[in-house]
Amino acid sequence: MDASKVLKEAWEAVQGANLPEEVHEVAFREAVRLLSPPPPPVAGPAAPIRPNGGNGQAPKSDSAGNGSGSTKDSGATGGSGGDITVSEDDLLSKVAAGTGTSQEKLESLVHLDDGVLKLSLPGIKLGKNNADKTRAIAQVLSIVRAFGLDEDGTSVESVRVEAQRLKCYDGPNFTKQLARLTPGYVITGGGANKRVRAKAGGIASFPALVDQLVGDS
Template sequence: MIEHTGVDREKLEQIVHLDGDVLKMSLPGIKLGKNNAEKTRAVAHILTIVRSFGMEESETSVDVVRTEVSRLKCYDSANFSSQLSKLSGFIITGSGSNRRIRAKAAGIAAFPALVDNLLGVK
């Protein structure tokens, strides 16, 4: 991960963990942003990058993000799709239950700053 994202293992272990074979956020939802939209985009950003480089999955299902934001109590069913559509540096493909998120270069480049921000690193 560090060679692709610039984020070391210690920081990653503070923000995500595996529960069986399911990647989950380690931080509580309240620490992920000021509102549900920010929280949803942070979860999508982190899960997509970590799954891409740490688990060698080229795309992340939107359903994976939905499940995690629901678990974190920041799921807004009425606005979920529009919140994800404003995720900068990512491409969302497919339709319905086949929608998937893939990181572009800008999303990958923004990952270290997001991690540092979430961990309170200046």
């Protein structure tokens, strides 16, 4: 089924169910999951495709020059580098299935580097100014981690670290920039427990955001 059709039907189903607004996000995600076709099987020799499958694929190239060490289907582990222990392919296939986004485009957008989720694009391509770039980082990380890792919100600290790496971090205005995320996202918690969480509107608009960032080709 076409991605836009899946998202449209899922949103119509949520609206037609007359559910309380506070459960719209969960209901929308579940509707998308139910309506989305399963991801196609990966072609190649018979081998596990789950984490630590060891299928011998070559490391994924990094167009931004900052993903050295990231591998696809290699079962990248967190260790001292990060907290993600699933393979990159497994992570992105779940995001693609859950959001209706092309996995090929997701592979151009993000990658795993020693268990850490990073954007593959240089900061200059994320927006016109530091505020736009920081908000784009927050949106991408929150959606990818929500669907790929089943997380209920992404640490604001992880957004800060990625903004610093991509040289778009504006310390004095960082909190204010995130507070002005679109209505499709919300900041929860406080202090070190602050998290960015995507709502139904942010999830529905994610494919368009990906197209905007990596191109619709």
